[in-house]
Amino acid sequence: MSAAATVKRLRGDEVEVIAFERGEFSSYSACGIPYWIAGDVPDQDALIARSPEEHRANGIDLRMRHLVEGIDAGRGEVVVRDLEAGVEHRVGFDELVITTGARPVRPDLPGVDAPGVLGVQSLADGAAIRAELDRGAKRAVVVGAGYIGIELAEAMVRRGLQVVTVLEGAAQPMSTLDPELGEKVAAAMAGMGMTVRTGARVTGFLTGPDGRVRAVTTEHGEDPADLVVLGIGVRPEVGLAKDAGLKIGARGGIRTDDHQRVVGAEHIWAGGDCVEVRDRISGQYLTVALGTHANRHGRVIGSNLGGQEVRFPGVIGTAISKVCSLEIGRTGLGEQAARDAGFNVVTATIESTTHAGYMPDAGELTCKVIAERGTGRLVGAQIVGTGPGAGKRIDTFATAIWAGMSADELAHVDLSYAPPFSPTFDPVTVAARQAATAARRPL
């Protein structure tokens, strides 16, 4: 809808924009669902950025409950099923934009389809989880300790569930963090009362006499559950694109150029969770399901269609999250990912505080910086600290990495200081300085 709105804003009545949505909602914040479940957000309407009516008022012919079943690139047509009327028809296009998003991973395991085993992506998923909580679920198992899994587990704790168990196949929660920082996240989760089982690969879902899920099994045993939420990530939804013979990358997303035009296709564009994005540091293609990138893609596509050339510049993997008061930020490559990408790196990890140490609400903060040996070029940074004010410091690193700065250059930047906001030397400065020193040291 971002693409649609942008092109409509630029070209108005010159262009006819038709959008198909198989579901019942348009333009909602999927990222907000955990906060709706937790009760921070009063109702699902608050998560809807723009209703179908609002889009239509902007001149977009948005057709809800319409499922696109096929793309006929040769004839410039899509095959659409009107799910309400139950009829299928063809609609022609001069330019096609594919924004089919991603679908949650549902492992092919016994019992995965039992009632009580839920995903969390759509507003309907959120409503289903809320319904389970309202009907008195006491024990929840969250499968997957990535961003979404952790946010959901926190929502469950805050909703007062007696037992919240998080199962994670990897050795730590939040696998996008380096291990020493991931440990702190695990400790914060335990501190909130969650049971965190790492290295716990799910083998199946047991059901009770009523057919509903009653436990999750791993190689090590079983965890009882009135409710199971799957937070194991998403995969690009590329069925339509694949069937149309469009280029799919090694990571399973549609491959586009930096104008978001599908590689090898003439009048077909794609953006959002269904495409691969280029990591600016490693040069590799990734899939990153994030509203920010999706929105940017939409603007890029809409601008290009509207006659203004714009490029999507790639990503550096910046992300932020929280567990209770522990804020977690990361950007760039982690230590191992940097080595895997061929960088000869040094690291510096420092302990500091969010405010001047003598301020009563100063939170503890750990910051790790990854830089290239010799040049000191910043490659990545990670922050875990008690907020408010810890996590968003990652944007300073992200900007420095984006600009190609060295750790030494960042250490010199005139960052803001006042006791309620920072120690005299901001943790960013201290970490960058230590990384600069490490980078200068001979091997």
Add this chain to the structure above:
Amino acid sequence: MSAAATVKRLRGDEVEVIAFERGEFSSYSACGIPYWIAGDVPDQDALIARSPEEHRANGIDLRMRHLVEGIDAGRGEVVVRDLEAGVEHRVGFDELVITTGARPVRPDLPGVDAPGVLGVQSLADGAAIRAELDRGAKRAVVVGAGYIGIELAEAMVRRGLQVVTVLEGAAQPMSTLDPELGEKVAAAMAGMGMTVRTGARVTGFLTGPDGRVRAVTTEHGEDPADLVVLGIGVRPEVGLAKDAGLKIGARGGIRTDDHQRVVGAEHIWAGGDCVEVRDRISGQYLTVALGTHANRHGRVIGSNLGGQEVRFPGVIGTAISKVCSLEIGRTGLGEQAARDAGFNVVTATIESTTHAGYMPDAGELTCKVIAERGTGRLVGAQIVGTGPGAGKRIDTFATAIWAGMSADELAHVDLSYAPPFSPTFDPVTVAARQAATAARRPL
């Protein structure tokens, strides 16, 4: 002491370091005094970063209550008075470091020396203000609505004073902010219960029968006061340097090169509030009394003395403060300062929120960006918003300005997003994008 500690760390027993301090405290956080007065910080000891004993344990011969009265550059000696013993002697040096700091401006007005008219720079000042509050002061007048004045006024309100009046000669509080943002600060101050009088030039201080201050007079009338705090800024303390014939700049600070060596002097260095610093954007020299710069200067001087060449790269005027929950950040040049410095600038001012708009604790935030017309090069940015999480975003702008980025480049940076931390597009992104658009527009 930062210079002393750095050179000692690098060269150990090879070098003898003697430090003279006329007062009773070493290495304390003057910036923390308002928070000690407010009661956030339990006692003055919490503000002391390193005691004289700790410095001595690091091998620094720190002599407290020793006043340096003269510099004999030719002979390489300083004239020192031991204030306790009341004797004067000479101490030789190979290298001299001048870090005499700044002294608060005390206007030459009738009654300024009356009891109850206090400054706020030293721990003794803080103790004196606390004593006045403890003995029951009900009405306070703060003269000057800069960072310190506002922090002090807030401390008074929080200590429960009945009347807190802030007098400011300029048309708005916080004159380092552009007027439309300064207005929001004035509103927040009024919202806390302060009386803010702008355009109010103080003409004198009235005293009661006991000789103590009882009111502050301006051209418009008088404001009763049991206690007056002067927060009108500081001036570099350069008496010693001037007497020794060292180079003083147009702004009244000691002029150094970027190694912090005094211009024209062979073995004399200077840093901290007593020197002028170069603004990287305008190229002009300024005085900026800020612990961060002072600490950096100390490290630069200590490193150079210790055999490691380091340069101080200048400043861009980054600062942060708060009034109640309103956070205030600024960096680079303000709109008028940019024009005065010869830049042809455009501006963009946006309203956004600190978190996703649907989150219950999302704070409102105004962000102004100043960029060069045509190139879009970032020149300055200012943020005023309800925290936590508003003000520290200024560091992202500071880093981008430092790196010489354009508004368009910053608008593309992969900044962090999650509903408790940011709208899908961070306010930084939105403001940068609008500034980029404005910069592209023909005049």
